[in-house]
Amino acid sequence: MRWSHLFIPTLREAPAEAEAPSHRLLVRAGYIRPVAAGIYSYLFLAQRSFLKIIRIVREEMDAIGAQEMLLPALHPAELWQESGRWELMGDNMFRLKDRFGRELCLGMTHEEVMTAIARGELRSYKQLPQIWYQIQTKFRDEPRPKSGLLRVRQFLMKDSYSFDLDPAGLDVSYEKHRRAYCRIFDRCGLRYIVVEAHSGAMGGSQSHEFMVPAEAGEDWVVVCSGCGYSANLEKAVSRPSPPVVADPDGDLAPEEFHTPGRKTIAEVAEFTGLPPSSQIKSLVMMVDGEPVLALVRGDHTLSETKFAEAVGGTEVRPAHGGEIRGWFGADAGSLGPVGVRGIRIMADAALRGRRNMICGANKDDYHLRNVTPDEDFTAEYHDLRQVEDGDACLRCGGPLERKKAVEVGHIFKLGYKYSESMGLRVLDASGKEVTPIMGSYGIGIERILCAAVELYHDEDGMALPVPIAPFAVVVTPVNASDERQRSAAEAIYGRCLELGLDALLDDRDERPGVKFKDADLIGIPYRITVGKKLAQGRVEVLERRTRQSWEMAEVEAASWVAAKVAAALGDGR
RNA sequence: CGGGCCGUGGCGCAGCCUGGCUAGCGCGCUUGCUUGGGGUGCAAGAGGUCCCGGGUUCAAAUCCCGGCGGCCCGACCA
CATH class of the missing domain: 3.30.930.10 (Bira Bifunctional Protein; Domain 2)
Structure with missing residues (x-):
């Protein structure tokens, strides 16, 4: 065209x-x-x-x-x-x-x-x-x-x-x-990974997503460089890093202490001199109108997806401040599981076996130290936390990494x-x-x-894979007023069409810079430039992705590009 | 649903705080000449309900109120 x-x-x-x-x-x-x-x-x-x-x-x-x-x-x-x-x-x-x-x-x-x-x-x-x-x-x-x-x-x-x-x-x-x-x-032409995924509102048992890692992506995936384990963050499992400071030994009783104005995990960590991993984070979730207390380690993040699956409710959301005060009599920054009656408590598995931790006292501006799961409170244990960067892979022990990705495909076993x-x-x-x-x-x-x-671009524009680029090749005469260049470009363009290439002829009366910039921008994989060297019967072929260029005889260019394009299309076509 | 920001020719912006000539600039567009290997140069043009509605005022792009639209972060997400 x-x-x-x-x-x-x-x-x-x-x-x-x-x-x-x-x-x-x-x-x-x-x-x-x-x-x-x-x-x-x-x-x-x-x-x-x-x-x-x-x-x-x-x-x-x-x-x-x-x-x-x-x-x-x-x-x-x-x-x-x-x-x-x-x-x-x-x-x-x-x-x-x-x-x-x-x-x-x-x-x-x-x-x-x-x-x-x-x-x-x-x-x-x-x-x-x-x-x-x-x-x-x-x-x-x-x-x-x-x-x-x-x-x-x-x-x-x-x-x-x-x-x-x-x-x-x-x-x-x-x-x-x-x-x-x-x-x-x-x-x-995509580079992608296949990850285990959560089925969401679709229902069903098994599901995989096809993910293209990219900063602009909307989803998080977890990948193991060691064994290739990969999963959507909603579904990914891991072994948590050990607590930063070992728990104090001994059969200590919970002890209330004053923490004026300290509401966040970070503030309490600073105040006590103990790291977030020594605290129990207490979150109140509303499950079909009923409060449920969710516990994770201080430095961990609750996965609402995993939580919703574990509690089995249909409508799950974080509780509002007012609701929390009504149930616990304290602000969200001072909550804990000790002494809680009549409210279901779900704890992340990383809390099992820990001793003498810190959590809120259900009393504004007070926390408890020496809180031990299963002694000072009881909870149902589930995997409730999001994988963190650096957690260990459950399969091979290698380090896990979180990446942003674009979901391009999703397959589900729906069941019945x-x-x-x-x-x-x-x-x-x-x-x-x-x-x-x-x-x-x-x-x-x-x-x-x-x-x-997202995968293939640079500051000049896109560099699309041949199979999905709108055109495979653009033929660009440098000087629009040079009759010889124009007719040579015409001939090469005609040859490209004969060879079955999706070819574009840049016959606009524009400066060369404009044509080059536009060709780079719209991402045509190959450009045949017809310019000064035509006097010697030679033209230049440029590969957009790599910026490599080859000088060759005028008559060769079309078939040379056709061979490259055929290789890129593989045997699929 | 929570938090932040923005609506001025096609695009990018200035002007607004401190109301006041015909609302500017760059790019793009039109015409002519020029140039011809990375957005050429010169000249002359066309193009705007300043998001909408209401209010204040002698006077509103500018101040006030309400609405609509859009962007970003979080929540949510076949």
Whole structure:
């Protein structure tokens, strides 16, 4: 295509509010334009890139026997009421009413619709297994859209669903997806890790996330450099570092002491001269309207996800100051488990076996020393804390590291949650009714592009992987008024097209600097520069990612780039 | 939902505190000339409900009240 005819509105400066590299660059490079908070228009370049990503996704899904469909984005409330998620999703779901007052919502995901299709049509075990997928616009009423396309209210997603007769079948479908996802992200040129994940509101047993480590990422993952253990922070487990100071020996009785104005762990540590790891942090959580006391070591952080799972409540949140005073008669800065009656106490496993620690006295401005778990109070022990940097890996003892990452894919073993609640049954070989078991698998299309930009950019712009770049090569005559350069560039461009390359000819009457800057910005992997050396029949090929350049004969350039591009596309195409 | 910040031509900003000519600057855009290997130079132009509503005042981009929109941190998160 000829640049002079295209709409590629590049900006010299990015909008002030954009912070994440992918956000700044996608706007600057003319890929996207904001329409409202978390809602974007995808312009020509973005659309080209998405079409390439979608094609890769489609090829790999088809390769595992998945069947593509297209389901509605607009759903009736009844479907979501059946599964119980109409309430569960709360404000995260866009809801609306039609002219007759019927309630509808915009789909955040499609378990309900897919299951509704399956229950009407699947009747025999002979029809299983099935894998159905679609590439569809999804909606989520994000409380806080941010970081450009990384967290938005409307986005593209490939979602697939598997239906199997039994758990062994589900294992097979799950594994097919895991492998397909690896091929998809490999082909898109991403560097990613697969982590164990928490299932969240989806329900289900096993789940893995595909994560691309990047500073702009929204999720935290924990990885072990030793054995390769990796997990989402919500799920990760570790052996905590030992307390900084050993506990005092002896069978000491709790003893109250005055701590005027000392409310935080840090203030109490400073006041007592003992480190946070010698304290018990007491947090009050409201679980379905009832208070529960959660205890972790002073230097640890409560994982609300793990806590919620351990208590088994549906609605879990930190208690408000007023509620705390009502139950404990003290401020949040002076709480502790000693003497607490009628309130469930959950303690992190790292507190088990400790002796003579410090905690609040449930009396403003007083703390207790010599508090020993299981002697001075009793609690249920669970793993309740977040992994900290430097904790030891449970498998190999190596040090764990926390990293920010972008979630590009997520696979779940759903179990029977939807098939059961929505009444999906088939007859098995013995003529008995059985409930199929399901899996659910998602890929964020926009996030693949974002992650690639986060991974591969520099101060000049993006350096996209060949398979997902909007164009593979740009042919740039340096001097627009030089007839010989123009016709040579035309010839090379024509040759690129013949070789099947997605080629762009920068035929704009612009200064060379402008053309070079724009090409760098929009991230075209290869540039063929037709300039002064043309007098000797030579041109220059530049690789965007590495900034390496090669001078070669005019007639060679197109096929040379074609070979590079073919190598980058691998055998997938 | 808690905390912080911001709305002035397409983009980036100044002006506001201390109200007062026709609201400025850089980039971009248009026209002409110029230049031609990293956003060329000169000249002439076009383009603004100063987020919206109300109030104070002789006078509001500027002060006051309310609303809307957006960004960042945290909480939340198929």
